[in-house]
Amino acid sequence: MTSTTPPIPPGAPSGDAPVRRKRDRAAREREILDAAERIFGDHGYQGTSMDEIAAQVGVSKPLIYQYYGSKDGLFLACLSRLRAKLLDAVSEAVLAAPDAEQAMYAGFVAWFQFLDDHPRSWSVIVDEGMLSAGPAAQAADEVRADFVELIATMVRLNAPSTTDEEEIQIVAQTISGATERLAIWRTRLELPPSPEKTARTLQDLLWQGLANLQQP
């Protein structure tokens, strides 16, 4: 099970290999974070115990507490790492597009594609990141806030004459909520529609309405 770091027997090994029972902190932290991301992704936040993570890494529980403070802290660390990756993927796709319409489509595709590429990691954010209590929930909200802001910016660029900030917020929340839900829905299908088809349908559904925002 502990494929990464086989436990070293306490009885002293042969006397020349350094054996490095103690690794440097950064490496251990990464090791713990990797395991946590995987296990959280598999069993969810609630279904994961710190003891399990510790066992998988081949380390004792207090060490994890020393590095990450709490279960929430560890979860939050997983989340931050994923968040950066995800936001990068989508932003890059959006910025590379020649116009607003294609930017939106590209953003959608990137979003769904990322999901397909990192299914388990992703469920950390979407499936379980929705807890409303605790610091973890706050972090999940920050992830969402990032995307809402990204979407709102795009909407403003696309419909410059719209000054009703409240409407823009409604639209941005709508799109963010829709993509999130579609993401979850797709993961549960054995044969989900392709990222492209999903993105195109969403685009078709929203684009006309977005264009009309400026002249109501």
Next chain:
Amino acid sequence: MTSTTPPIPPGAPSGDAPVRRKRDRAAREREILDAAERIFGDHGYQGTSMDEIAAQVGVSKPLIYQYYGSKDGLFLACLSRLRAKLLDAVSEAVLAAPDAEQAMYAGFVAWFQFLDDHPRSWSVIVDEGMLSAGPAAQAADEVRADFVELIATMVRLNAPSTTDEEEIQIVAQTISGATERLAIWRTRLELPPSPEKTARTLQDLLWQGLANLQQP
């Protein structure tokens, strides 16, 4: 604190008032369910302990387990009751409308209005009902499935020539996800946009795209 049923001192009371230390089962079940709904709504699923509910009702914990089986079971019972109320409210609004466009708008308004009227109850479903693990999550999924089906039906009626069931599912998931997210978002604002404005903006955003579904 236990305002509803003050604990009766074990020392035998005066000998004529019946005192009914034991109530009949149905009444107790309702009492427990009411308290659970309130406390789950206040502190969330995780933040609520069975001991707390038992204390509020003025009853011992095993009694609750006898009636509801588990924490999940109790939560699920709360959810079912709310789900019926909510689905009724929205369905009624939809069915009372003269045409598809107004039906959709009325459905949105009913949805957001219900939220405003039952804020705490609602957070049981939306804020915490999203756990992906356990039977509670399955129940939350059923709530969503009901609405997705309702929306899908409306879409089919509105765009009869569309035969691509996959596209209809995408659209229904989109709308369901959007309304759910908007619901959560609104509860967190001190001065949210009115149900009507939220519904109208959403309607404006989606209606044109829906109409185009039939002739792509």
Next chain:
DNA sequence: CGAAAGAACTTACTCCCAGTAAGTTACTCC
């Protein structure tokens, strides 16, 4: 009436898991 039966209800646990105190082991730098 009074005992039998069966509900409603409780005390007193078990187990599991997040989190911690205090100590031990390996590495490092003089």
Next chain:
DNA sequence: GGAGTAACTTACTGGGAGTAAGTTCTTTCG
């Protein structure tokens, strides 16, 4: 090689979910 420190562990506490086994009230039937 010894002092100092970072990495790490054992062995706990506390709290909450869930349970076994019993106790008290109420109804029913002789």
